[in-house]
Amino acid sequence: MSFKHIVSRDNPVFKQLKKLADNSRERRNEGKTLLDGVHLIEAYLEAFNDAGIELIIIPEGQSSVEATGLIQSLEHIATIMLPTLMFAELTPVASATGILALVKIPQLAAPEQPAFALMLEAIQDPGNLGSMLRTAAAAGVETVYLSTSCTDAWSPKALRGGQGAQFVLPIVERADLIVELQNFCGNSYAATMQGESLYAQDLTQATAFVIGNEGAGLRKQTIAATTKPITIPMAKSALGSVESLNAGAAAAVCLFERRRQVLL
Known part of the structure; x- marks a missing residue:
C-alpha cells in the first residue's frame, strides 16, 4: 500500500x-x-x-x-x-x-410532505444533536429540520453521536421553522413544560414534533406556530420531582410514542 x-x-x-x-x-x-x-x-x-x-x-x-x-x-x-x-x-x-x-457531504432529498418529522430549534451541543438524529432515524422519522441557530449536523462530534444516522435521514439545515410548520400537512406538537399530555394525542396521522434549545426551550413564536403545546407527564414523589427532561430524552419519548401508536 x-x-x-x-x-x-x-x-x-x-x-x-x-x-x-x-x-x-x-x-x-x-x-x-x-x-x-x-x-x-x-x-x-x-x-x-x-x-x-x-x-x-x-x-x-x-x-x-x-x-x-x-x-x-x-x-x-x-x-x-x-x-x-x-x-x-x-x-x-x-x-x-x-x-x-x-x-x-451527502444530499438526501426530503419528501415534499413528510408524514413524520422532527424540528429542532437552537440545539447547541453537537453530540446531543447527533444522538437525536440517531433516535429519529431509529423511530422512522422521514425528515429532520434544523433551525438556523442549530449546531452543524456534519461536525465530527455530531457525526460520532449520530453513528450513521446522517447517511440515511434527510436533514434540512438552516430551516425557517415557522415556515416549515405553516407548510406541514398534519399536526405539529411543541414539547414544552405546559400543555396537554403527549399520551392524550392521536399521533397516527401526519405528525411533527418540535424540540427546543437544551436550556431555553422553544421560542414563543415557534410554539404559537404549532398545532398545540404538549408535555411529557413526569413522576412526583415525597422528595419532589424533576423539573424537565433534557432535549434528547424528550425527543426520544415523543418519537417512539408516535411509533408505538402507528404500530398498534
Whole structure:
C-alpha cells in the first residue's frame, strides 16, 4: 500500500483538513467533512459505496485490526499518513480510532410532505444533536429540520453521536421553522413544560414534533406556530420531582410514542 507521509502542519492538505475539522462554515462551503473511525466509514460505504470518499487519513504506528482491514479494502483511494499528534488534532475523541476519511457531504432529498418529522430549534451541543438524529432515524422519522441557530449536523462530534444516522435521514439545515410548520400537512406538537399530555394525542396521522434549545426551550413564536403545546407527564414523589427532561430524552419519548401508536 502506498501513501503520502505528511509531517508539517504547514502542508496545505493538513491545513484544509484542520479547517474542515474545526469550522462549520468551511464544511458548508466545501461540501465536505471528516468521518472518524471504522464504524462511521463503513456506514458511509453501506449507504453510498466509496464514490464520495476523497482521502483516507491514517496515523503513524499500529492501527486496530478493524482499521487495518478497512484501510486495505480502500487502498485504491488516496491515503496520507500523519504523525500521531497531528492526527489527534483532526479527531474529536481522546483515543484515536486509527482511520479518518475525507468525504463529500451527502444530499438526501426530503419528501415534499413528510408524514413524520422532527424540528429542532437552537440545539447547541453537537453530540446531543447527533444522538437525536440517531433516535429519529431509529423511530422512522422521514425528515429532520434544523433551525438556523442549530449546531452543524456534519461536525465530527455530531457525526460520532449520530453513528450513521446522517447517511440515511434527510436533514434540512438552516430551516425557517415557522415556515416549515405553516407548510406541514398534519399536526405539529411543541414539547414544552405546559400543555396537554403527549399520551392524550392521536399521533397516527401526519405528525411533527418540535424540540427546543437544551436550556431555553422553544421560542414563543415557534410554539404559537404549532398545532398545540404538549408535555411529557413526569413522576412526583415525597422528595419532589424533576423539573424537565433534557432535549434528547424528550425527543426520544415523543418519537417512539408516535411509533408505538402507528404500530398498534
